[in-house]
Amino acid sequence: MPTSRVGRLAVFGVGLIGGSFAAALKAVHAVGHVTGVGRGRANLERALALGVVDEIATDARSAVQGADLVLVAVPVQQTARVFAAIAPHLSAHAVLTDAGSTKQDVIAAARAALGPRMRRFVPAHPIAGAELTGVDAAKASLYHGRSVVITALLDTDADAIGTVESAWQVCGARTVRMTPERHDAVFAAVSHLPHALAFALVHMIAARPGADELFAQAGAGFRDFTRIASSSPEMWRDICIGNRGALLAEMDAYAQALGTLRALIAAEDADGIEGVFAAARAARNRWLDNAR
């Protein structure tokens, strides 16, 4: 039995993230009723057919009316519009949360739209992205063992934080608290930068004359290195813009790191190159050992 239960849940954006959240709560009977809202009618019908949602709402008002918990899981640049649409219709007790990969820009959007309901907004970021999109990619087990970062503010209601943390824990995730600023800096380094690097590499190679021959020889290393370049262009466009301050700083730091490595290679500095590679391998293997 779940330790907590959500009565009525409304999910804006029933894709991989929103759909899996609903499916996970339903799998353990931790939610009474789920309303799905979104841009794609076909995707919503599919969510209904799969039993991920119980009902489709066509406007923000009917979607959130009576909802106890509202999850906004749309590309981050659309979050402001959704917040503005639902703000007038939220019940006083309703808890609002999101699943955005950036937090300072989402919080700014919430502050502009929510007024006194800002205290009921619990900013969150489940670390469970995948290059798949749409409700067909959703699964109840997506969050098992995954981490969800909660970036609550000093004046966020404690019971609202508890509702959101409990819901994620019921989904099998562990929750971690962080300031929004720290969140954005951390994920610029370990998530947003790698995505930008992978997109840039595949784009560069695809734009070449003879790209087909290059791809024909690409092996497993290239496949894994570029897996994240199959992610949603729209979602990652929004993340790059939403967190551009921290991301640009990381891109600059990386350009400098690459310049240092370039100089070592140009100088045929075998010890210097091996030093960089060995330190990287040791750090990565230590990380994997700790993660086990």
Add this chain to the structure above:
Amino acid sequence: MPTSRVGRLAVFGVGLIGGSFAAALKAVHAVGHVTGVGRGRANLERALALGVVDEIATDARSAVQGADLVLVAVPVQQTARVFAAIAPHLSAHAVLTDAGSTKQDVIAAARAALGPRMRRFVPAHPIAGAELTGVDAAKASLYHGRSVVITALLDTDADAIGTVESAWQVCGARTVRMTPERHDAVFAAVSHLPHALAFALVHMIAARPGADELFAQAGAGFRDFTRIASSSPEMWRDICIGNRGALLAEMDAYAQALGTLRALIAAEDADGIEGVFAAARAARNRWLDNAR
């Protein structure tokens, strides 16, 4: 039954690549006797115990005496030394091949060491790297469905090329012919550059204050993107130096591509960013579809 059979095989460097080659030929009874040579005594004893080799040789002379096929599968910077050591002892009919990830530098080393036996040298590159090393990582199935690039020269003996191509095909691989120059340009783009990028990213993050917190939040995208940063530092140091001309050109092209993306993000050019990401995703997904 294999379509061709190697009598006596000598393998210099009984690790993932050399060990898997011997194991694959043995699995289908396509080799009579395998002699292993290498720097690490413990690894060679392990290869003997696993049945990957039948005998350990401690010097180059005894290793290649009577050998019909000699595979040199050592980090590329050691190839010249091995060629020089074995050249005086190769039988007239013996075929020599390698498994180096770079080809022009290996060919130059062969030319310097082999003299008249240069015609018996068939430069080759099996595309089956992994971040694992040592004979324990070797397996007979490693080359199933993989590609092996053969960069024979105009004056390489046709029967020697045939022996090497047949052996790789018996291992389950398909062989592809390419000039050494084209090989080095292609793999600089799709293999050497991604490795340099992954090593540089992990090194940059590991060197930061607060690196542990960064790693703690890294997810599946980071894990796959950096898998190749767990590769052998020594092997990749040698590849970067051996193919530095092509690699430095790729690093410069990539720095420029990254600069272009940086400018789009700094300008909040949503369409421009999405254009890069969408083109990359489409190209990668097309590649995966073709590879199926």
